[in-house]
Amino acid sequence: MPSKSERQQETPFPITTNRADASWIERPAVGPGGKLFYHLKDGKRHWADNLPQITEPVFSSDSFQITAPLKVYFDFTYRCNLECRHCITESSPLVDISTELSTPRILELTSELANIGVLEIAAAGGEPFMHPDWKDIFKQVKSVGMNLIITTNGTLLTPLKAKELKQIDPMEARVSLEGGPSFHDKVRGNGAYSRAMRGLGNLVETGIKSTARLTLCRGANEELPVLFADLTKIGVQTVKVAVVKKAGRAAVESFGELWDYVPDAEAAMWLLSLGKKHDLEVQLSADDFPVSDQDANDPKLRCPERSNCGAGFESCYISPNGEVLGCVTMPDLAFGLLHSESFLSVWQGKLAESYRRLAEAASGRRLCDSLCNPNDKLRGEK
Numbered sequence: 001m002p003s004k005s006e007r008q009q010e011t012p013f014p015i016t017t018n019r020a021d022a023s024w025i026e027r028p029a030v031g032p033g034g035k036l037f038y039h040l041k042d043g044k045r046h047w048a049d050n051l052p053q054i055t056e057p058v059f060s061s062d063s064f065q066i067t068a069p070l071k072v073y074f075d076f077t078y079r080c081n082l083e084c085r086h087c088i089t090e091s092s093p094l095v096d097i098s099t100e101l102s103t104p105r106i107l108e109l110t111s112e113l114a115n116i117g118v119l120e121i122a123a124a125g126g127e128p129f130m131h132p133d134w135k136d137i138f139k140q141v142k143s144v145g146m147n148l149i150i151t152t153n154g155t156l157l158t159p160l161k162a163k164e165l166k167q168i169d170p171m172e173a174r175v176s177l178e179g180g181p182s183f184h185d186k187v188r189g190n191g192a193y194s195r196a197m198r199g200l201g202n203l204v205e206t207g208i209k210s211t212a213r214l215t216l217c218r219g220a221n222e223e224l225p226v227l228f229a230d231l232t233k234i235g236v237q238t239v240k241v242a243v244v245k246k247a248g249r250a251a252v253e254s255f256g257e258l259w260d261y262v263p264d265a266e267a268a269m270w271l272l273s274l275g276k277k278h279d280l281e282v283q284l285s286a287d288d289f290p291v292s293d294q295d296a297n298d299p300k301l302r303c304p305e306r307s308n309c310g311a312g313f314e315s316c317y318i319s320p321n322g323e324v325l326g327c328v329t330m331p332d333l334a335f336g337l338l339h340s341e342s343f344l345s346v347w348q349g350k351l352a353e354s355y356r357r358l359a360e361a362a363s364g365r366r367l368c369d370s371l372c373n374p375n376d377k378l379r380g381e382k
Contacts, residue, residue, distance in 0.1 A: 013054035019145040022059030027117040028066035031303040064117030070301040071120040073317040080127040088248035091126040100320040103133040114144035124151035147171040157199030166206040174213040175200040180223025201234040211238045217258040228278040242285040329368040
């Protein structure tokens with residue numbers, strides 16, 4: 001392997017052999033030029049065929065795998081203080097946690113994920129702050145050199161907890177919202193809106209990058225101007241918008257009056273104009289709205305040449321029970337369990353390969369729409 005001085009002569013940017021000193025991560029990846037350069041401060045990424053001038057230290061490692069996911073959605077618990085009507089993971093205060101991964105095992109896995117080149121961990125749940133060891137887990141994610149994105153319902157974010165989170169230094173914290181006061185409470189329970197807004201305000205006060213994560217359901221539009229005005233008042237600058245998926249509780253018949261939101265181009269333009277009116281940056285999910293990636297302003301980590309959402313390729317989901325999935329929306333397409341197996345062995349296993357063959361042949365942008373039917377499930381494969 002070339003020495004540090006030899007590599008510095010070969011590369012147009014400074015390098016470091018100490019990950020803790022790095023501002024950038026360089027790793028092999030499926031995409032333009034075969035390498036991705038990831039800025040740890042803000043999560044911005046550049047492919048090797050279109051690099052900016054880099055003046056800060058760059059870290060790379062021979063242990064990084066070209067096929068390793070760029071981002072892992074890792075839920076540590078399904079326990080939650082709310083029981084939302086549309087919850088994709090069917091979380092609740094009384095959910096069984098007996099089969100959830102132990103904290104030592106979670107810490108081992110986060111080290112392995114960093115070692116193979118994962119760049120971001122996105123933690124939700126359940127409610128992440130219901131896990132008794134949330135501080136230890138979040139500190140571990142940061143200490144091994146990955147960025148941390150947290151999604152929370154916001155109701156448990158006291159000023160003290162927000163300050164504790166600031167010390168851990170996540171790249172971003174997102175508070176989930178469904179609309180204005182009455183609509184949000186209709187989905188999440190009485191008083192949930194005011195408590196979520198207080199928690200979001202506490203995050204803003206600490207200086208953590210704080211985002212309103214808006215999940216659109218049918219009927220939400222009427223109160224969205226109220227929501228956007230309230231967000232502006234507390235100092236939020238970004239609204240990340242997706243559409244409710246017909247999965248988990250949202251898949252049951254009793255939720256039917258809410259889940260069928262139509263994400264058309266007109267709705268996208270209205271949301272963008274509403275954001276402009278309230279001086280809010282609106283990020284649409286390019287997998288939900290029929291607009292270009294550029295118009296959607298979607299910062300998702302994905303190969304730009306890929307025609308689908310990248311689930312099971314550049315991203316994946318790990319459940320609290322240790323299941324590895326391409327995405328949380330495809331619970332019947334599991335790759336394997338992580339209680340004893342390494343992540344890499346599951347990620348490169350036969351079930352994962354079978355999934356990718358199906359996914360590469362699918363025509364839809366969202367793989368859950370293309371693959372979630374009885375004829376495509378991998379449950380019977382060995």
